[in-house]
Amino acid sequence: MPRAMNEPNNPMPKEWLAADLSQQYVADYKPFNFVDGEGVRCSLYLSGCPFHCPGCYNVAAQNFHYGQPYTQELEDQIIEDLSQDYVQGLTLLGGEPFLNTQVGIRICERVRATFGHQKDIWSWSGYTWDELQKDSADKLKMLSLIDILVDGRFLLAKKDLKLQFRGSSNQRIIDVPKSLATGQVVIWDKLVR
Numbered sequence: 001m002p003r004a005m006n007e008p009n010n011p012m013p014k015e016w017l018a019a020d021l022s023q024q025y026v027a028d029y030k031p032f033n034f035v036d037g038e039g040v041r042c043s044l045y046l047s048g049c050p051f052h053c054p055g056c057y058n059v060a061a062q063n064f065h066y067g068q069p070y071t072q073e074l075e076d077q078i079i080e081d082l083s084q085d086y087v088q089g090l091t092l093l094g095g096e097p098f099l100n101t102q103v104g105i106r107i108c109e110r111v112r113a114t115f116g117h118q119k120d121i122w123s124w125s126g127y128t129w130d131e132l133q134k135d136s137a138d139k140l141k142m143l144s145l146i147d148i149l150v151d152g153r154f155l156l157a158k159k160d161l162k163l164q165f166r167g168s169s170n171q172r173i174i175d176v177p178k179s180l181a182t183g184q185v186v187i188w189d190k191l192v193r
């Protein structure tokens with residue numbers, strides 16, 4: 001769907017698929033950071049995002065070929081880093097994690113197999129919760145594996161630097177298990193602003 005001036009792209013349901021777009025590339029991996037969610041986190045930046053939000057915080061990672069291929073060695077390093085007691089969990093961001101579900105599902109399943117729910121999983125997405133509900137099976141599977149979703153495009157007109165973990169006021173910090181269980185969006189219970 002064409003976009004209006006100064007607004008992100010708006011896909012139809014299932015218009016964009018990881019099977020068609022993902023190169024399974026990683027823009028960056030940042031272990032032991034304090035900014036990508038609650039507590040100390042290991043953050044995996046997955047390459048490629050066609051939302052193209054004006055004002056995007058990571059324009060380079062909009063390219064699906066940016067960075068390096070995801071490897072078994074990186075995955076093993078992530079698991080080792082997460083095993084530190086002081087690390088709360090894994091964060092997926094990008095780029096668009098839900099258009100890199102081959103990697104996202106693989107690392108989420110490995111985290112669950114290794115740590116159960118002792119480590120939590122956060123993910124950012126340009127998709128809204130409601131859009132994901134109408135989209136492809138791989139996106140819904142990845143959603144079912146994560147704990148917290150920060151949803152929606154970055155909108156310059158709603159930019160607010162005071163918000164926790166998000167850049168514009170349309171974006172929400174969503175408790176995924178509670179939302180899936182109740183069938184409606186449940187906001188993270190530790191939200192302050």
Ligand code: SF4
Binds near residue numbers: 057
């Ligand atoms: S959804 Fe996020 S990564 Fe994608 S263009 Fe928008 S701000 Fe950038």
